[in-house]
Amino acid sequence: MADLASRITKPEDAPAVSAPETAPETQIDGGEELGTGLVQSAFDVEIKLSDLQNDTESPLFSVSTFEELGLSKEINDGLLAMNFKKPSKVQERALPLMLSNPPRNMIAQSQSGTGKTGAFVLTVLSRVDLTKPTQPQALLLAPSRELARQIQGVVMNIGQFCKDLIVEAAIPGAIARDGAVKGSVVVGTPGTVIDLIRRKQFDVSQLKVLVIDEADNMLDQQGMGEQCVRVKALIPKSTQILLFSATFPDKVMTFAEKYAPNANQMKLRHTELTVKGISQMYMDCPDEQKKYEVLCKLYGLMTIGSSVIFVRTRQSANEIQRRMEADGHKVSVLHGAYEGGDRDALLDDFRTGRSKVLITTNVLARGIDVSSVSMVINYDIPMKGPPGKEEPDSETYLHRIGRTGRFGRVGVSISFVYDRRSYQALTQIANFYGIDLIQLSPDDWDETEKKVQDVIKSSRAKPDYAPSAVAKV
Numbered sequence: 094m095a096d097l098a099s100r101i102t103k104p105e106d107a108p109a110v111s112a113p114e115t116a117p118e119t120q121i122d123g124g125e126e127l128g129t130g131l132v133q134s135a136f137d138v139e140i141k142l143s144d145l146q147n148d149t150e151s152p153l154f155s156v157s158t159f160e161e162l163g164l165s166k167e168i169n170d171g172l173l174a175m176n177f178k179k180p181s182k183v184q185e186r187a188l189p190l191m192l193s194n195p196p197r198n199m200i201a202q203s204q205s206g207t208g209k210t211g212a213f214v215l216t217v218l219s220r221v222d223l224t225k226p227t228q229p230q231a232l233l234l235a236p237s238r239e240l241a242r243q244i245q246g247v248v249m250n251i252g253q254f255c256k257d258l259i260v261e262a263a264i265p266g267a268i269a270r271d272g273a274v275k276g277s278v279v280v281g282t283p284g285t286v287i288d289l290i291r292r293k294q295f296d297v298s299q300l301k302v303l304v305i306d307e308a309d310n311m312l313d314q315q316g317m318g319e320q321c322v323r324v325k326a327l328i329p330k331s332t333q334i335l336l337f338s339a340t341f342p343d344k345v346m347t348f349a350e351k352y353a354p355n356a357n358q359m360k361l362r363h364t365e366l367t368v369k370g371i372s373q374m375y376m377d378c379p380d381e382q383k384k385y386e387v388l389c390k391l392y393g394l395m396t397i398g399s400s401v402i403f404v405r406t407r408q409s410a411n412e413i414q415r416r417m418e419a420d421g422h423k424v425s426v427l428h429g430a431y432e433g434g435d436r437d438a439l440l441d442d443f444r445t446g447r448s449k450v451l452i453t454t455n456v457l458a459r460g461i462d463v464s465s466v467s468m469v470i471n472y473d474i475p476m477k478g479p480p481g482k483e484e485p486d487s488e489t490y491l492h493r494i495g496r497t498g499r500f501g502r503v504g505v506s507i508s509f510v511y512d513r514r515s516y517q518a519l520t521q522i523a524n525f526y527g528i529d530l531i532q533l534s535p536d537d538w539d540e541t542e543k544k545v546q547d548v549i550k551s552s553r554a555k556p557d558y559a560p561s562a563v564a565k566v
């Protein structure tokens with residue numbers, strides 16, 4: 094099998110090989126054969142956040158408690174029930190700014206899996222007047238139905254002691270054609286929300302807060318930007334606008350600042366964006382066809398909890414599923430060609446661990462929070478732009494790998510490269526974030542297994558995993 098270095102010239106600044114750091118002291122070991130060719134991880138994880146949350150350099154660090162942030166008793170009880178003991182940095186810093194009066198807009202950036210959802214959900218729950226339970230007062234927009242449903246779940250969980258809280262989903266199929274949106278909090282996708290407002294099923298006249306999660310993606314003019322502009326035009330001018338994401342490319346940030354004028358801001362530099370708990374690796378595959386063999390070998394060898402395989406197209410997702418199933422692996426596939434109900438059931442199966450491997454496209458690259466995910470495979474390096482003018486998609490890379498390593502956990506990402514173009518694309522992404530990638534070779538499976546297992550058998554990142562991110566408010 095040819096070495097990548099012998100096929101292409103490795104640039105000076107190519108990802109360097111480095112040994113993964115581990116946190117073995119947090120692990121209680123174990124493993125269980127599933128008889129599917131895949132091995133289920135049965136690590137009983139001891140979750141110990143306190144070390145990370147006491148480290149000033151960690152995005153999970155904070156000096157205060159939730160009580161000190163002045164939240165209501167009902168909300169604090171909800172946080173307690175969810176075992177949220179201390180706020181993360183984005184929660185501690187952004188909340189006081191978002192809750193102050195008169196309300197001011199906010200643009201907040203924080204690494205993947207560091208509690209942005211909690212930050213805006215706490216704001217929403219603090220702002221709604223529950224004496225008007227069916228009057229929409231807060232609208233939360235997300236790019237996919239899966240993320241909208243997930244956020245709806247978080248609002249309901251944190252708000253479980255808030256009497257009369259009704260949280261509606263405005264996603265395709267959720268509201269009957271002649272029905273009305275009757276909840277104080279509404280979580281939806283932009284197209285459905287616009288339809289509901291236009292058909293007068295959704296009264297937005299009393300909205301106080303608009304949250305846009307994954308805001309760089311949502312406001313991108315190539316994507317849902319136009320729809321978000323239309324939503325803004327339909328709601329009261331006084332609505333407080335909160336924009337959240339792990340990534341804000343400069344171009345989109347300029348637009349975000351217009352969309353949410355005079356906003357308080359929490360920004361990070363590119364080099365502060367990666368989560369150190371995620372060991373980023375790459376697999377040097379001999380050629381494109383062999384990528385599939387490498388994938389099967391990985392799954393045949395490893396003890397992996399849950400994992401996500403990202404591919405470029407729906408067709409290749411289906412094809413990999415067909416081949417993996419024919420080879421005896423149990424996998425699920427989810428992409429935009431599936432109907433809403435099927436998508437919900439597929440993701441629910443993955444969340445509950447009924448299925449352990451999810452093959453998907455960029456539709457699930459952002460926001461999805463399944464803490465048991467210990468490995469992410471970039472089967473195809475994410476690219477953006479029109480055919481012929483494609484360039485590496487650094488933002489999507491970061492969001493994809495961010496499906497693991499959630500809130501201080503550890504995980505592995507493995508990006509497959511097989512030729513000069515894919516190698517250069519990955520190199521460009523690594524340089525953008527200033528990261529060192531760990532090289533894996535399909536010629537040395539003992540070493541590959543060791544490098545991967547050393548990381549995923551541990552549970553939490555050590556405090557010194559955390560990036561040197563200091564949010565500037």
Ligand SMILES: Nc1ncnc2c1ncn2[C@@H]1O[C@H](COP(=O)(O)OP(=O)(O)OP(=O)(O)O)[C@@H](O)[C@H]1O
Pocket residue numbers: 176177178179180181184203204205206207208209210211338339459460461462464495499500
């Ligand atoms: N203060 C906290 N204490 C403990 N766990 C928390 C806290 N805040 C959030 N979490 C948990 O951390 C995980 C990640 O949070 P969340 O999904 O909000 O991340 P995010 O920053 O929105 O990530 P992404 O950029 O991927 O959307 C969730 O499982 C959430 O329940």
